[in-house]
Amino acid sequence: MNSSLTRRTFLGASLATAATAALASCSPSPAAKTVDRILPTDRLVSQYEDSRSSNGTTVTQKLSAGVFDTTVAGIALSTWGYNGAVNGPVIRAKTGDTLNAQVANALAESTSVHWHGLALRNDADGVPVVTQPAIKPGANFDYTFRLNHPGTYWYHSHVDMQRERGLSGALIIEDPREPLLYDQEWVIMLDDWLDGITGTPEDALDELSMGMDMSGMDMPMTHMLMGASSTYLGGDAGDVRIPAHLFNGKATQDAEVFQSRPGNRIRLRIINAAGDTAYRVGVPGQKITLTHTDGFPVQHEDVDAVVLGMGERIDAILTVQDGYTPLLAIPEGKDGRAYGLISTGSGTAPDAATLPSTLDGTVTDGGRLTADESVLLTATKPDRIHTMRLTGSMGKYDWGINGRRFDMKKPFAGAFDISLDERVQVKMVNDTSMWHPMHLHGHSFQLSNNGARKDTVIVRPKETVTFEFDADNPGQWIAHCHNAYHAERGMIGLFSYVR
Ligand SMILES: [Cu+2]
Structure with a gap:
């Protein structure tokens, strides 16, 4: 097992040793010694x-x-x-x-x-x-x-x-x-749960980290999921077998019931907190109106369902009909589901078995929405362009950025340097055969062609996603896949403010 990201190295290094290690690793190049990084301790951060x-x-x-x-x-x-x-x-x-x-x-x-x-x-x-x-x-x-x-x-x-x-x-x-008009608000956390049911997340990571090279050896596979497929996500949907999908911490047998009244407009605040699962969310036979993604407003769209990658958020308005309304969260390419119920006090709760197992029709995701004009970045040429190639494979379980697995002991190795007040353009090129929900810390980027303002975006296999952000928040900020298993095995990069 590659130990570059084990618990001890991850936690053992201090900020100071990290900086020293980075300087040491740069020492063969005289030019690199002069890199003046704006660290979190810099007075600019407080300013x-x-x-x-x-x-x-x-x-x-x-x-x-x-x-x-x-x-x-x-x-x-x-x-x-x-x-x-x-x-x-x-x-x-x-x-x-x-x-x-x-x-x-x-x-x-x-x-x-x-x-x-x-x-x-x-x-x-x-x-x-x-x-x-x-x-x-x-x-x-x-x-x-x-x-x-x-x-x-x-x-x-x-x-x-x-x-x-x-x-x-x-x-x-x-x-x-x-500015949004609504009567009630429902905060919804979706999660894919295995801890204490099929093992621990570390057990799952260990098994995946052995890679598919072990699959010819008749190893019992508890956690590795083969053949999970989602047309929407462009192929392989996920790596991990999930025994329970949770909607606000609850599986289907004790689904949460949200009390409302007919005609009420509920603002849904949906958060995908899962490690390896995208969810398709919607109400069978009823449209929802998407209003925000990742905290920023979008041009409203009425859809039958919306897909959220891990780390993404969607706000939507739902108008309540009389009786029980199920809000379904169906895992892309995996078995099972989660849901919550809206009740107006009449009728009876639907039996889980009677609920549909698919949501079709108009389906989108945050990365395909258009920014509300109020949050568009001003049009300007990029001062700096970085390409982040997403690399690695399920077989070797060697996820990385530009072929490099992030090493917490050398966080500045392979860093994407940026300077204050620059417009930064990032091209995320997915060289792998899996989708990745890519997340940038400390900034909200805008997807190309007046796309949505976001901090986490789905990048499909072989796809290139381009976004821009303003370098207006000095410090050191990682950008990584929000698949917990991919990030832990190294699919992390660093945007590093330099003077
Ligand atoms: Cu990934």
Whole structure:
């Protein structure tokens, strides 16, 4: 097993040793020695934070990462989560507020919290060792940062496979001048769960990491999924066999029921927190209106279903009809499903067996939507163009960027250098035969041709996805596949601000 990303190396290196290692690795080239990287400790990071508007209000949230006993899909198990739940608390704040998250680590190993989708100060991004040393067992860490854009976000551990247990939760930033009209709001976290049912996420990663080279040896395959196929995603849908799909932590046998009234407009805030599963979400026989992706508004589209890759979010409006309305989340190319029910108090809940197993008609995803004019980047020529080739294969399980597996001990090796105030264009070229949900930290990019503003986008096999962003948030920011297994095996790159 390749050990470049094992737990010990991942957690053992400190920020200082990482910087030293990077300098050492660059030493053969005299020019490289002069690279002046804007680290998370740089005074520019605080200066930029001070320039973000603040209303003086601080929202405080305690998050205790620990082990707890629970029941998932009818099975009693022990797992890890925040504040003793499969989904951490829904954190709510407003644009202009400061979030103060007080993290206590009650786990037996180090952890961190990443605030997915936020253009926040670099030293609060929660990526050991790039933006902070990991939070050691028994230690505390305060994340304090200003919230400068409304939308549907989430938070999760950024250490090893911890996110594949329960270490994630929703973060909703409300707009004090919300232009969207709706009566109610339903925050929905979708997740593919195996911890405590078929093994642990580490077991699954270990098995996948042996690669398909082992498949001729009659090895029993508990976790590896062969032949999962999605036309929508362009082929292979996923790597991992998933015993339970969860809708707000609940499998189908105890589906959540959301109370409403006929005619109410519900804002759905849908978050795909899964590790290896894209979900197709919709209501059989009824259209939903897509309004936002990854926190930013899009030109509204009425669709039968929307596909979310891991890490993506979709906001949609659903008008409630009398009786029970099922909101289905069907895993692309995999068995099973998750759903929640909207009830107006009349009729009877549908039996799971009577619900359709497919959602067809008009189907789209966040990457195919068009940005609302209010959030379009100003048209300008790129100052810098980077190409990120997505590389690797299921057979070798050697996922990487430009053929390189990210090494936390040498985070600056192969870095994509950028400078403040540049317009950066990124071409993501998928050289692999799988789709990847690619996520950029600390920025919202815009897809080409007035596409949506996003931070996570589906890149299909052999496809090139081009996006641009403004380099307006100094620091060190990773960009990676949000398939947890691909990222853990090395499909991570670094956008590095340099002077
Ligand atoms: Cu991937």
